Amino acid sequence: QVQLVESGGGSVQTGGSLRLSCAVSGSTVSRYSMAWFRQAPGKEREGVARIRRDGEINYADALKGRLTISKDNAKNTLDLQMSSLKPEDTAMYFCAASGGLVYTFREEFYTDWGQGTQVTVSS
Numbered sequence: 001q002v003q004l005v006e007s008g009g010g011s012v013q014t015g016g017s018l019r020l021s022c023a024v025s026g027s028t029v030s031r032y033s034m035a036w037f038r039q040a041p042g043k044e045r046e047g048v049a050r051i052r053r054d055g056e057i058n059y060a061d062a063l064k065g066r067l068t069i070s071k072d073n074a075k076n077t078l079d080l081q082m083s084s085l086k087p088e089d090t091a092m093y094f095c096a097a098s099g100g101l102v103y104t105f106r107e108e109f110y111t112d113w114g115q116g117t118q119v120t121v122s123s
Helices: none
Strands: 003-007 010-013 018-025 033-039 046-051 057-059 067-072 077-082 091-098 117-122
Touching: 003 091, 018 033, 018 091, 018 117, 033 067, 033 077, 046 067, 046 077, 057 067, 077 091
Parallel strands: 010 117
Antiparallel strands: 003 018, 018 077, 033 046, 033 091, 046 057, 067 077, 091 117
């Protein structure tokens, strides 16, 4: 089990960029498959990017080209660089971890979750 703490959220204007970070404690980030999810008000939580334990990366189709997920082994963090932000990207962003090789955004495959960081994009 690991502890996850997200940071980096905030308020930006349309077209802006943000870099989210998820600090991992209790183990090393390299041992885990990890993902970023988001939940907008009144909507279900959805996966946006994942990086598998072996390094394979996947993005939600609608967000490809605007996101970059990465692990920083030196800092023991999971990061998400977001660019060309739109008002519809407004949501609470969560990081999640799994000790296995996860091939999906299905939430039941992720065992550990952070509390989230809020991203608000204004027009």
